[in-house]
Amino acid sequence: NELTRMGIAHVNELCLPKLGYHVDIAILPITDPAEAGALLDDKVAARTREAVRAATVTYGVLVIEIDGPWHYDAARRLLPATELIRRHLALVGCAVVAVPYWKWDALNDNAEKAAYLAELLCSLPPRASSRA
Numbered sequence: 077n078e079l080t081r082m083g084i085a086h087v088n089e090l091c092l093p094k095l096g097y098h099v100d101i102a103i104l105p106i107t108d109p110a111e112a113g114a115l116l117d118d119k120v121a122a123r124t125r126e127a128v129r130a131a132t133v134t135y136g137v138l139v140i141e142i143d144g145p146w147h148y149d150a151a152r153r154l155l156p157a158t159e160l161i162r163r164h165l166a167l168v169g170c171a172v173v174a175v176p177y178w179k180w181d182a183l184n185d186n187a188e189k190a191a192y193l194a195e196l197l198c199s200l201p202p203r204a205s206s207r208a
Contacts, residue, residue: 078190079103079140082124092137094168097161101140103128124194131200135171138200140193142175152178171200 079086079101090102131138147158154162165172173196183189 078186078193081186082190082194084125084128086140092165092168092170095164097164099139099165099170100142103132103138103140124197127198127200131171131197135200136169137171138173138197139165139170140173140175140196142177142180144177148176152176173197173200 084103087102087104089098089100091098092102128138141162143154143158147155149155162172162174175193175196179192180189183192
């Protein structure tokens, strides 16, 4: 698992009780950096761990959804049911990172997969304030 190799603690197939949805991967808030797993010398992994730590502080739960073909129509547009789930997750404070199957399948090895995940995780936008 690429997240484990980067030292990012996570839970696979987590049920979110507020919604009853199962998410593919959840990264929960970490209060102690030592809980994030073994530290790696790799600068990308360290930067990614810091981005994940900041995201969990900002959002609470960070969700990674690996979207297979059943999440898309023939033109690779997200299906309405998947869009609705994403909106529900956002409403309860989750940040959602989507990994389309065709992009994941095009990656050749674990290093490319780790770099792709790092890019996605490091590009999370700041949470928009719900107050006007």
